[in-house]
Amino acid sequence: MSANGLAQQLQNTHISSNDQDWKKSLALPTRDTRPQTEDVTATKGNDFEDYFLKRELLMGIFEAGFEKPSPIQEESIPIALAGRDILARAKNGTGKTAAFIIPALEKVNLTKSRIQTLILVPTRELALQTSQVCRNLGKHMGVQVMVTTGGTTLKDDILRLGQTVHILVATPGRVLDLAGKGVADLSDCTMLIMDEADKLLSPEFQPIIEQLIAFCKPGRQILLYSATFPMIVKSFKDKYLNKPYEINLMDELTLRGVTQYYAYVEERQKVHCLNTLFSKLQINQSIIFCNSTSRVELLAKKITELGYSCFYIHAKMLQSHRNRVFHDFRNGKTRHLVCSDLLTRGIDIQAVNVVIDFDFPKNAETYLHRIGRSGRFGHLGLAINLITYEDRFNLYRIEQELGTEIAPIPPVIDKSLYVAP
Known part of the structure; x- marks a missing residue:
């Protein structure tokens, strides 16, 4: 499809011409009244009480x-409270x-001032987000x-660990460093939780994870959560794991609320196509993925x-800069964020309703995690992939592996597919 062809296809899709007015669309009511898909509504009818x-x-x-509770919460919470090990796919x-x-x-x-739960995640941004959820849910508990x-000074961590810590949220390398120095005492840690477990058990992390387990209390409870579980997780x-309770809510891999399209373009047409999409779609916030850090910076500049309004984020940036960008994007200070695959894991920003693969990913797992940045918690979202001639076989293979359809972008994209009523 040519860039002009894409523009023609999208000509009837409406967006406010004033880009500065976009923040108004982010204001959600205190109680989120947007419709939700069966991914979170197909419950047994339990209550948290x-x-x-x-x-x-x-x-x-x-x-x-x-x-x-959502389906994964219904399945998981009572089993975890009973002390069982869990292997959960959702x-x-x-x-x-x-x-x-x-x-x-x-x-x-x-009554104990020791670390009792260790939550491991693969990225710094996800660690900050997870710790904030812990604080929010436990705000009345003390x-x-x-x-x-990693990327922060050890001195601050050492001082903080001299005080009471009940739950430690960490990336693996840093907590192993602290445990090895005798600063993080995990001998009373009875619960080890691994979020995005498939990534944590990749060759990059698994040796660290196995060393960390040795620091925890014998007989500790282990909970593994992820959307995908390759064979490495089974071993x-x-x-x-001790007779783990297995939860699999993955009758299909992709979120039901995310509509997936592709636009067939030449490499030199991509920026023009992106400009057309921005002008025609009703975007609350978007995340745009590139396959390298250099392309992230170049695209953000374009x-x-x-x-x-646009920020960018990638793994080679200073941690303090990454934190600021992530915080500002979450708080609505920019509409678009260009990033590498740093943000494919677990990042939860409710206002993101459009994900664009400026560069199409090489494998199904990366694709799955990327498009999952929109359509959070059963809401609606749009995933648009810019496909070149070289990407065509990858597109077909990923469709087959995920059992999903990535359709050609239509003449008009129905607003109801990705915009709250």
Whole structure:
């Protein structure tokens, strides 16, 4: 498809011509009234009160806007509270984080000032986000939550660990460093939670994870959560988990609320096509993925030159800069974020309703995690892939592996597919 052809196809799709007015569309009511898909509504009808949680924890849950447990929360919370090991597969954006944080908070013994739960995540941004969910849900409980990641000074972490910490949220390398130095005492850690477990058990991380397990209390409870579980997870499960309760809510891999399209373009037409999409779609916020850090920076510069508000983020940036960009994007200070695959894991920004693959990914797992940045918690979203001649076989293979359809972009994209009524 030519760039002009794409413009022609999208000509009837409406967006306000004033890009500065976009923030108005981000304002959600206190109670989110947007329609949700079966990914989060197909429940057994349980209530959070059914799990006999502490009153202070229930207060945090309801104040955070949670009304009833999602399917993964229904399946996971009672089993985790019973002390069983868990191997859980559920789609991105269906409530996995609260599914393990709620039982972790409930099981904390406040009379002990030691680390009792270790939550491991693969990226710094996800660690910060997860720790914030812990604090929000446990705000009335007096639970002490600490986050530690690479890219920050060890001195601050050492000082903080001299005080009470009940739940430690961390990236693997940093917490192993602290445990090895005798600063992070995990000998009373009875719950080890691994979010995005497939990434944590990749060759990059698995040796670190196995060393960390040795620091935890013998017989500790292990909970693994992810959207995809390759064979490497099975060998870890057989070695370290004790008769785990297996949860699989993955009858299909892609989120039902995310509509997927592709536009067939030449490489030199991509920026023009992106400009057309920006002008025609009703975007609350968008995340645009590139396959390299150099392309991330170049594209962000191009988007800014076109007159749109845009930030960028990638793994080679200073951590303090990454934190600021992520915080500002979450708070609506820019409409578009260009990034590498740094942000494919677990990042939950409710206002994102459009994901664009400026560069098409090489494998199905990356594609799945990318498009899962829109359509969070059962809401609607749009994924648009710019496909070149070289990408055509990848497109077909990813469709086959995920059992999904990525359709040609239509003449008119129905607003109801990705915009809240």
